[in-house]
Amino acid sequence: GAVVSQHPSWVICKSGTSVKIECRSLDFQATTMFWYRQFPKQSLMLMATSNEGSKATYEQGVEKDKFLINHASLTLSTLTVTSAHPEDSSFYICSARGQSVWRRTGSKEQYFGPGTRLTVT
């Protein structure tokens, strides 16, 4: 159980275009989803936290108008990189936590998606 998928797994886009990345929890309801960014050979940095039905909370230094996050349902969160530029090229990873998992196990564990590699040319 606790499977998280991301789509697409990789994408190449031209500078100035927008790209949408989907994160889905396949077998549980994800009340909270997280979006991370990882530059090559670097660590994962949290970009934002989103709770279903609420506005996302962005980490300091992350432009909320550039990285639009929508968590409209308990199984889907989307990250849209607007007007992408080459410096936005990165590996974007989502994770999800389900309230039911937490209540049943007490676990604060997040389940990670496989990541989306974005290349902006």
Added chain:
Amino acid sequence: AQKVTQAQTEISVVEKEDVTLDCVYETRDTTYYLFWYKQPPSGELVFLIRRNSFDEQNEISGRYSWNFQKSTSSFNFTITASQVVDSAVYFCALSSYNTDKLIFGTGTRLQVFP
């Protein structure tokens, strides 16, 4: 502020050697969680272990073992009899009980040569 330090950026060993990956953390929270994740070349994060701050018992799972020492704020990870398939980047992470934010260390790249 919370911080995770993985001082070893890269480690190379020969198969069957034992290897220990260090992790030192900083937090003001009294209740917190520590994690280890493996990231193979495919990029997908693989969960290895979660340990809460109340439980300082060491844990062993097959060839993996973890040594949690609150007194030194360390949560080290040992792979016994390493194998080529263990080659990956390993991340140590910290979260407080009250938030779900994961603070990752910079990772240790482990290369196991045949």
